[in-house]
Amino acid sequence: MAVHIMTALAYLGEKTSSELLSHTVNTNPVVIRRLLGDLTRSGLITADRGKHGGFRLARDAADISLLDIYRAVMDEQPLVSLHDNPKNTRCAVSCRVRPVLSGYLSRAQQAFEQSLAEVRLTEITQAM
Amino acid sequence: MAVHIMTALAYLGEKTSSELLSHTVNTNPVVIRRLLGDLTRSGLITADRGKHGGFRLARDAADISLLDIYRAVMDEQPLVSLHDNPKNTRCAVSCRVRPVLSGYLSRAQQAFEQSLAEVRLTEITQAM
DNA sequence: TGAAAAAGTAACTATAAAAGTTACACAATG
């Protein structure tokens, strides 16, 4: 949903309330405010409190990538990871797969993120 | 978990029961059998039923990639996708983000999968 | 200066997905 919101903010280009944003996503304002909180803490948007408050992009849409948004919202959790059952110490595989696999998985995730990094918010608003 | 199992099968190199496999992952045999079912249906392993039954790789570990395993288990679901709330027909963004974004997301997913495709099961067993 | 309009957040409920469990049918072996 974060991308939806960021796109809306870029598209509208002006200060917008969580109430209004919640309508475009068709959900509850609080859900949106929680998301907006993440985006604010990551420095992608700024929040004005009080009457006539609202949110706007903190910098130009050309300087915001899909990766920025993805990272703001996903808190460091890997895209896909191995189960986290305790290892069976009597099994060589159980003891050693983890580090080997996580190397390959994080490489794949880097490829994914690299691809997101190449897309700017402007590209999305323009394509609409 | 599927990778863990496939690695174990490649590592052991012989017919193995779900019971035994469940021990290396430290979980319930039925959970494992459900996974083994996916892997069998995808043609990555073969299942022998009856007494002295068990599972083994259907082809050489050098011919099985992480992507093969990933696809066997994830049933076509995209890695990350937009929310699926109904669109607000009065909002241009709500109406049009979806197709635009899904293009970029599937491109990123392709990068991810490409990376997985480059890793063979042999590489993993050898690294252990 | 106080009512109004907004963000921020805590605490709860609802929903859905995944994992785990129990129980049993079916298959092959010897």
Next chain:
DNA sequence: CATTGTGTAACTTTTATAGTTACTTTTTCA
């Protein structure tokens, strides 16, 4: 025909996410 395995249905548990209610704090402006 008993034994040892797979296959699977049905249920419970767990966890994460979304949604909800209710409230505090901040700012504006009449």
